Amino acid sequence: MLQGHQSWKFLNRPVIQSTATVVGPDEGKGPLVDDFDIVHGDLQLGQDSWEKAERSLMEEASSIAVKNAGLTTGEVQFYIGGDLMNQIISNTFAARTLTIPYLGIFGACSTSMEGLALAAQLVDSGGAKHAMAGTCSHNCTSEKQFRYPTEYGSQKPPTAQYTVTGAGAAVLAKSGDGPVVTGATIGRVVDMGIKDPFNMGAAMAPAAVDTLQAHLRDFKRQPGYYDLIVTGDLAKVGYEIALELMDKHKLPIAQTTYKDCGLMIYDIENQAVNAGGSGCGCSAAVTYGHILKQLRNGSLKRVLVIATGALLSPLSFQQGESIPCIAHAVSIESGG
Amino acid sequence: MLQGHQSWKFLNRPVIQSTATVVGPDEGKGPLVDDFDIVHGDLQLGQDSWEKAERSLMEEASSIAVKNAGLTTGEVQFYIGGDLMNQIISNTFAARTLTIPYLGIFGACSTSMEGLALAAQLVDSGGAKHAMAGTCSHNCTSEKQFRYPTEYGSQKPPTAQYTVTGAGAAVLAKSGDGPVVTGATIGRVVDMGIKDPFNMGAAMAPAAVDTLQAHLRDFKRQPGYYDLIVTGDLAKVGYEIALELMDKHKLPIAQTTYKDCGLMIYDIENQAVNAGGSGCGCSAAVTYGHILKQLRNGSLKRVLVIATGALLSPLSFQQGESIPCIAHAVSIESGG
Numbered sequence: 001m002l003q004g005h006q007s008w009k010f011l012n013r014p015v016i017q018s019t020a021t022v023v024g025p026d027e028g029k030g031p032l033v034d035d036f037d038i039v040h041g042d043l044q045l046g047q048d049s050w051e052k053a054e055r056s057l058m059e060e061a062s063s064i065a066v067k068n069a070g071l072t073t074g075e076v077q078f079y080i081g082g083d084l085m086n087q088i089i090s091n092t093f094a095a096r097t098l099t100i101p102y103l104g105i106f107g108a109c110s111t112s113m114e115g116l117a118l119a120a121q122l123v124d125s126g127g128a129k130h131a132m133a134g135t136c137s138h139n140c141t142s143e144k145q146f147r148y149p150t151e152y153g154s155q156k157p158p159t160a161q162y163t164v165t166g167a168g169a170a171v172l173a174k175s176g177d178g179p180v181v182t183g184a185t186i187g188r189v190v191d192m193g194i195k196d197p198f199n200m201g202a203a204m205a206p207a208a209v210d211t212l213q214a215h216l217r218d219f220k221r222q223p224g225y226y227d228l229i230v231t232g233d234l235a236k237v238g239y240e241i242a243l244e245l246m247d248k249h250k251l252p253i254a255q256t257t258y259k260d261c262g263l264m265i266y267d268i269e270n271q272a273v274n275a276g277g278s279g280c281g282c283s284a285a286v287t288y289g290h291i292l293k294q295l296r297n298g299s300l301k302r303v304l305v306i307a308t309g310a311l312l313s314p315l316s317f318q319q320g321e322s323i324p325c326i327a328h329a330v331s332i333e334s335g336g
Numbered sequence: 337m338l339q340g341h342q343s344w345k346f347l348n349r350p351v352i353q354s355t356a357t358v359v360g361p362d363e364g365k366g367p368l369v370d371d372f373d374i375v376h377g378d379l380q381l382g383q384d385s386w387e388k389a390e391r392s393l394m395e396e397a398s399s400i401a402v403k404n405a406g407l408t409t410g411e412v413q414f415y416i417g418g419d420l421m422n423q424i425i426s427n428t429f430a431a432r433t434l435t436i437p438y439l440g441i442f443g444a445c446s447t448s449m450e451g452l453a454l455a456a457q458l459v460d461s462g463g464a465k466h467a468m469a470g471t472c473s474h475n476c477t478s479e480k481q482f483r484y485p486t487e488y489g490s491q492k493p494p495t496a497q498y499t500v501t502g503a504g505a506a507v508l509a510k511s512g513d514g515p516v517v518t519g520a521t522i523g524r525v526v527d528m529g530i531k532d533p534f535n536m537g538a539a540m541a542p543a544a545v546d547t548l549q550a551h552l553r554d555f556k557r558q559p560g561y562y563d564l565i566v567t568g569d570l571a572k573v574g575y576e577i578a579l580e581l582m583d584k585h586k587l588p589i590a591q592t593t594y595k596d597c598g599l600m601i602y603d604i605e606n607q608a609v610n611a612g613g614s615g616c617g618c619s620a621a622v623t624y625g626h627i628l629k630q631l632r633n634g635s636l637k638r639v640l641v642i643a644t645g646a647l648l649s650p651l652s653f654q655q656g657e658s659i660p661c662i663a664h665a666v667s668i669e670s671g672g
Contacts, residue, residue, distance in 0.1 A: 001461070001462040001463060002413060002462060002463055002464055002465065005413060005437075006413060006414070006437040008463055049655060051651065051652070051655065077338060077341065077342060078342070078522060082440075082442065084423075085649065085651075086422040086423070086649045086650070086651060087420075087422070087442065087444065087647060087648065087649035087652075088442050088647075089647070089648075089649045089651070089652045092525060092647040092660050093652075093657075093660060095524075095525045095660075096525040096527050096660045099524055099525070100524065101341075101342040101522040101523060101524050102522070102523070102524060102525055102662060103441070103443075103450060103454070103522060104418075104441060104442040104443050104450070104647070104662075105439070105440060105441050105442065106418065106423065106424050106440040106441065106442045107439075107440050108423065114439060114440070118439070118454070121457075121458070121461070121463055122457070125337070125457070125461030125462070125463065126337040126338060126461070127337060127338055127344050127457055127461065128338055129338065186414060186437040186438070186439060187437060187438070188431075188435055188436065188437050188438060189428060189431045189432040189435070189438055191432050311423060311424075311425070311428040311440070312423065312425075313421065313422040313423035313425045314422070315387065315421075315422060315425070316387070316423075316425045316429075319385060319387065321429075324428050324429060324431075324432045326438060326440075
C-alpha cells in the first residue's frame with residue numbers, strides 16, 4: 001500500500017523465495033566470487049555474439065532462480081525484467097524462453113530494484129502468487145552500444161566505470177522462508193546537468209540521495225534503521241559525492257554502514273575497472289548474490305538497496321543533452 | 337487481484353479520470369481528427385530535432401491529462417511510461433519535466449496497455465491515489481532508428497506500416513466519474529519465426545490472439561461480453577491474420593466488433609500509410625482519444641484493448657533473429 005508520497009509498504013511481507021546470479025570472468029576475480037551461482041571463465045559463454053552471451057546470462061539466472069524456488073516456469077505468473085540493450089532485447093529473448101507473462105521495464109542500472117519493487121507490489125497486493133524480477137548486463141555489449149568498439153582499445157578517464165558482466169533474478173512469494181521485502185521507494189528523474197558519460201557516478205549520486213531522503217521521509221525513519229544502505233553503481237567518484245550530499249542534507253550515516261555495489265564487486269585497487277563497476281548486473285549480482293546470503297545467514301538484518309540508473313541514450317548524449325538519472329530503493333529484511 | 341493465470345481483476349474499479357492525446361499532421365488528416373486534444377500541423381513541433389519533437393508530444397499529453405484531472409503533478413504519485421526510442425528517452429525526459437516518481441517500461445507498441453494495466457493495478461490495490469500512464473511515438477524518430485533515414489526516400493512494401501506521430505496519457509484515480517478499468521491480461525512473448533520488419537502486423541497477430549485467448553480463459557468470458565475488441569497496430573495484414581487465427585481457435589467474434597487501431601487512425605485507402613498505423617502512439621491516441629470518448633458518451637459500454645508490440649531491436653534484426661512479439665489487454669467499461 002501507498003506509504004507517504006512515493007513509497008510502498010508491503011504489509012504482507014513478500015518473501016524472496018530464491019535468487020540466482022551468474023557472472024563473467026572479471027567478477028569471478030573479484031572479492032564476491034563465492035557468492036555467485038555460476039562464474040563463467042569465458043566472456044562469450046560459447047555464443048557467437050556478445051548479445052547472445054548476455055541473453056544466456058539472463059536465461060541461466062532466471063531458470064536457476066525458478067528451480068531453486070522449487071517451482072516450474074508455469075507456476076510463476078509474471079516475469080518483470082529489463083536491461084541496457086536497445087529495446088531491452090536480452091530480457092525479451094529470455095522471456096521468450098521462459099514463456100512467463102512478461103512486463104518489460106527500463107530504468108538503466110536501477111532496473112534491478114524497479115523490478116524487485118514491482119514484483120513485491122504484485123505479490124503483496126494479491127496480484128501474483130509468484131513473481132520474478134531479473135536484469136542483466138554484459139561488458140562487451142555495453143561498450144559496443146554506449147561507447148566505442150572494444151577493438152579500438154580507447155583509453156578512459158579514471159572516472160569511467162566498468163560494466164559488470166552478470167545477471168541476477170529473484171523469485172517472490174506470498175509466504176515461505178527467506179528474507180522479506182518490506183518496502184520500496186520509486187525515484188524521480190534528477191538531472192544536475194552533467195553531460196559526461198565517463199562520469200556517470202557523479203551524475204547519479206544526487207538521484208540516489210534524493211530517493212534516500214524520500215524513503216526516510218515516507219517511512220519516517222532514520223538511516224540507523226538499516227544495518228546497511230547500499231547504492232547500485234556510483235563507484236568511487238559517485239560514492240564520495242553521495243557521502244558529501246548526505247552530509248550536506250544532514251543525514252547521519254556512518255561510512256561503515258553505507259556501501260556501493262560498484263565498489264564491492266571488484267577489487268578496484270587491483271583490477272583494471274577504473275572507478276568501479278556499473279551496469280544492470282552490478283546491483284543485481286551483488287544484491288541477489290552477496291547481500292541476500294548475508295540476510296539469510298543473519299549477519300545482516302535490515303538492508304536498503306538504492307539502485308541507481310543513468311537514463312541517457314547514445315543519441316541523447318550526441319545531441320548534447322545532459323544525463324537524466326533515477327534511483328529506486330527497496331528495503332529487504334531478514335525473515336521470521 | 338490475480339484472476340486466472342495471467343490476469344488482474346480490479347475489484348475497486350479504478351476510474352480513468354482524464355485522458356489527453358496529441359498528434360501530428362497525418363493523424364490530423366485521418367477520420368479521428370475530432371477526437372484528439374491537440375493536432376499539430378508541423379511534424380517538428382518547433383523543435384530542432386525529431387527526438388525533441390517526440391518528447392514535446394509526450395510532455396503536452398501528460399500535462400494536459402494532469403490538468404484535465406483537476407490535479408497538479410505533485411498529486412500524482414507515479415508516472416508509468418515508455419516508448420520506442422532507445423533507452424525510452426522521450427518518456428524519461430518527459431518524466432524529468434513532470435517530476436513525478438517514474439517507472440520506465442518497455443513493450444514496444446504494447447507499452448500503452450502495459451502502462452495502463454500497471455497504473456490500474458497500483459490504484460486498485462491502494463499502491464497509489466493517482467497514477468498516470470503514457471506513451472508516444474513519432475514517425476521520423478522511428479524511421480530514423482528502426483529503418484532508413486527518411487531522406488533516402490526508400491520504397492516500402494505494402495505490408496509495411498506507418499508509425500503514428502502521437503502521444504496519449506491517462507490519469508487513474510480510486511474514485512470519480514468516468515470509464516473504469518475492470519481487468520487486464522499480461523501477455524507472453526510469442527515468436528512465430530517471422531523476420532521481416534516490414535511485415536510486423538503478421539508477426540504480432542499471433543501474440544494478440546494468444547493474449548485474447550488467455551483473457552477469455554482467465555475471466556471465463558465469451559468475446560460477446562465486449563461491444564468492441566480492438567488490437568493496437570496489426571494494420572491490414574495483421575488484422576486479416578488475427579481474424580483467421582480467431583476463426584481457427586473457434587473464437588466467435590463478429591467482424592463488426594473486432595477492430596484495429598492501426599486501421600482506425602488513418603483513411604488507409606486515401607492516405608500513403610501502406611498497411612496502416614503502428615507505433616506506441618497508435619493504440620494510445622485511438623484508445624485515449626476516440627474510444628474513451630465513446631465510453632464516456634455511452635455509445636460503447638465494454639471494450640477490450642489488446643495493444644500489440646514487436647519487441648525487435650535493429651541489432652537483433654541485423655543479427656538474423658526473428659521478431660519476438662507480445663500483447664497486453666485491458667478491459668475498460670463505462671462507469672457508474
